[in-house]
Structure formats: structure tokens, C-alpha cells
Amino acid sequence: MKALIVIDFTRDFVDGSLPVGQPAVEIEETIAAITEAYCNNKHEVIMAVDLHEESDPYHPETALFPPHNVRGTEGRQLYGRLAQVMQNHQEDIRWMDKTRYSAFCGTDLELRLRERGITDIALIGVCTDICVLHTAVDAYNKGFHITVYEDAVASFNPAGHEWALGHFRSSLGAQVIKASETILARA
Template sequence: MKALIVIDFTHDFVTGALPVGQPAVDIAETVAAVTETYCRNGHEVVMAVDLHEQNDPYHPETALFPPHNIRGSKGRELYGSLAEVMEQYKSEIRWMDKTRYSAFCGTDLELKLRERGITDIALIGVCTDICVLHTAVDAYNKGFHITVFEDAVASFNPGGHEWALGHFRSSLGAQVIQARETVLAANE
């Protein structure tokens, strides 16, 4: 069984308080199309979305990054047509709040995937070298087979993005492939 984990594709991470910027804008339609394809094909889809509280002095990211993805803020809403996909398939997509880089840390993600017999996960979203990377490392350590859609991940750090893509391949044994040439091409 397969699952797609869409990581942090919100206004704050695309164009808002902690923006990836143009690289994220450039992948927005691919992120939405891959998500819709997984939903249409009956695969598990998890929207793993960073959650912070206003003025939280105890969260470790408070010292590292400006406030972002604050509960109830516009910045925490899904970006672009991904929001439309979420609305259309809301009964099939599982929304999951996360408070650390990895979608597995402090959540029931592993339990939910195991309950459904999922062994293969695909990762898309931002940032390639932060939240996508930490999620991939945890998935590897938990024994999942990993696919990263290279044309559906982005970072504000081009060097970090390229390094993470290489790390997925060489250290995690992940498939790093183009969504447009695989998943999306199969639906045309």
C-alpha cells in the first residue's frame, strides 16, 4: 500500500512569513496535481502541516525562525490550488498537525500508516532540506520505502535542496524521481 505525505505547503512557507519563494511557487501546480492523483487512485494522503502557537517561548524554532504557521492564521492555510484539492477530497485526506520538522515526531503518523498496511510513502512539499529531510530520515529508520518527487519539493536554500536530494538517494535508498514523468504522466 502507498501513501503520500504533503509537507508544509502553506502560505507562510511559500510566500509568507518564512518563504521558500519562487522555487515553491514553481512547484505549486505539481504538488496539487500529485495530491489529486493520489486521492483519485484511492491512496492514503496525509497533509502534514506545521503548527505553532503565538509567542511560544518554549518551542525550539522560536530562536531559529520568525513566527510562522501560527494557529488560526492565514499563513497556515494551504497554498494555491492545493487548497482546492483539499476541499474537493477533504473526506479522503487526513489533516495532521505537527510541531517538529519530522511528520513522525510527536504524532500518530506511523500508527495510522501501519494500521492501513502502508509500506511505501511518497514525500512532497517544503523545505527539502528541513521538514522533508527529517520526515524522510524518520521514515527510513522506521522501515518505510521512500519516494521523493524531485519536481514537487523545494527549499529557500538551493545548496541544501541539492544536498538533500543526494542524501535521499545515497543514504536513505529513496527513489528520487520526477512526478511529471511518472505519476502524472500515467494519468494523461
């Protein structure tokens, strides 16, 4: 069984208060198409979305990044066509708040995947070298098989993005592939 985890593809992370910018804008269609393909194939799809409280002095990211993905703000909404995919497939997609880089940290993600017999996860979203990376490391440590669609991840740090793609392959044994040559080529 397979699951897709869409990580932090929100307004704040694409063109808002902590923007990846053009690299994220360029993957919008691929992210939406992959998400739609997984929904249409009846795979588990999870939107793992960063959640912060306004002016939280105790969250470790407060000292590292400007406020982003704050509860109740427009910046926390899904970006672009992904918002429409979510609307069209509400019954097929689970929204999951996360408060740390990894989608596994402090959530019921592992329990949900295990209950459904899921052994393979695919990761897409932003930032390649932060939240996608930390989710992949936790997935590896929990024994999941990992696929990363390299044409559906992006970062505001080009060197970090490239390093993370190599790390997925060499240290986590992840399959790093292009959706345009695999899942989307069959659609």
C-alpha cells in the same frame, strides 16, 4: 500500500512569513496534481502541517526562525491550488498537525500508516532540506520505502535542496523521481 505525505505547503512557507518563494510557487501545480492523483487512486493522503503557538518561548524553532504557521492565522492555510484539492477531496485527505520538523515526531503518523498496511510513502512539499528531510530520515529508520518527487519539493536554500536530494538517494535509499515523468505522465 502507498501513502502520500504533503509537507508544509502553506501560505507562510510559500510566500508568507518564512517563504521558500519562487521555487515553491513553481511546484504548486505539480503538488496539486500529485495530491489529486493519489486521491483518485484511493491511496492514503496526509497533509502534515506545521503548527506553532504565538510567542511560544519554549519551542526550539523560536530562536531559529521568525513566527510562522501560527494557529488560527491565514499563513497556516494551504497554498494555491492545493487548498482547492483539499476542498474537493475532504473525505480522502487527512489533516495532521505537527510541531517538529518530522511528520513522525509527536504524531500518530506511524500508527496510522501501520494500521493501514502502508509500507511505501511518497513525500512532497517544503522545505526539502528541513521538514521533508527529517520526515524522510524518520521514515527510513522506521523501515518505510521512500519516494521523493524531486519536482514537487523546494527550499529557500538551493545548496541545501540539492544536498538533501542526494542524501535521500545515497543515505536513505529513497527513490528520487520526477512526477512529470512518472505519475503525472500516466494521468
